[in-house]
Amino acid sequence: MPAHLLGPHVVGQRVVVRRLLPGRTGPTGGPAFTDLLGVCLSWGDGVAVIEPASGEPVEVPISLIVSGKPVPPRPSVRGRVSARAAELHTAALVRGVETTVLGDWQLRHEPAPVGRVRSRFNSCLAMGDPGLPAAAALDDVTAFYTARGRTPQVQVEADADVEAAVRSLGWAPVPGKDALFLLASLAQVRRRLPPMAEQPRADIDGVYLSVRTPAAHGEAGLDGDWLGLHGLVVEPEHRRKGLARAVIAALLDAGAEHGATTAWLHVETDNAPAIALYESLGFVEHHRCRYYTAPQAD
Incomplete structure (x- = not known):
């Protein structure tokens, strides 16, 4: 175990350690080892205390640790949702937004906007598979917004395949609208x-x-x-x-x-x-x- 990878400095960090299991034999006849992944709660007096994702904290004699290293924190559940799933929460922001599905796409229309017409409530959320070739799907989007007196717009995830398809079909980016x-x-x-x-x-x-x-x-x-x-x-x-x-x-x-x-x-x-x-x-x-x-x- 490289000495600089583990020690008191990893307290509070997520780590993985490999430890020896005294008195047990491994599959090849040699010593048995097991890995433990969790947050290091303490390191001192010859003992490391590791709290796994589930279960009680485990006390591990430091003398039995043969290797280990800090590991990046696991991404949060919220961070693992897709861009489409995250953007679908937009519909809850204001009253009166009508939505129509086109495969995975969602056509959004605000019949009575308060103040300016806002793009996020008057555009097609074009993320995922519309269930049609891109050209046909965009024709449907154009017809939908034209019939309602709105400029046909789509909202896409930056640098995704849908954006490349939209751009290839002649749609133009709206200046100043890129958003995080x-x-x-x-x-x-x-x-x-x-x-x-x-x-x-x-x-x-x-x-x-x-x-x-x-x-x-x-x-x-x-x-x-x-x-x-x-x-x-x-x-x-x-x-x-x-x-x-x-x-x-x-x-x-x-x-x-x-x-x-x-x-x-x-x-x-x-x-x-x-x-x-x-x-x-x-x-x-x-x-x-x-x-x-x-x-x-x-």
Whole structure:
């Protein structure tokens, strides 16, 4: 065992160790060994304590460890969901979004948008298999949105096979719409937010949450145990006062009270200040997405 790989410095890390089983014989007639994977809780006084993913912590005499090394943490369950599965939570953000399926694709339409027409609620989520050749599927998308007076758009996972097919058929990327899908453990984000003497109150209406103050506002939508944040705005003259964090904290607390454990959001890739804020709170990139519009008819 290389001495630098294991020792007191691995306490708190996920490790794998191979240990000797005294008095037992292995399959080839030599000494018997077994591997143990888990988090190292302590290392000292001749004993390492390893906590496996299930079961009680195991005390391992350090003298019996013949090899071992730290291993990367296992990706969280939320991090292992597909881009499509993650994006399907978008439908819970606002009222009145109609959805129609096209194989794995989902056509989304907001008949009565409040304010501007937002792409995420008025585009086809083109992830997965539409059950048709790409050209035929995109023809259906074009017909669907044209009939509803909307610009035909698709949302694709960046650099996926669907994006290559869409681009090859003449669809053009929408400038300034590239976005990151960020997600995090709700509890982890809440722990990183400082205590607040005057936290605003979140209003809850079914699965829709909102916080509104004269200086800042934000909204969220519950879908199972996923809480999607959106519409976070702080008035320019009130920025850099911690108001964004206060709104986020209020939405997270209200979401947690209703069973949310995962927080997520979209942020455009050119919004560096917002990305820095969310990353400081523990959000990580799950995937990137882009929007494409249909080619103009001659």
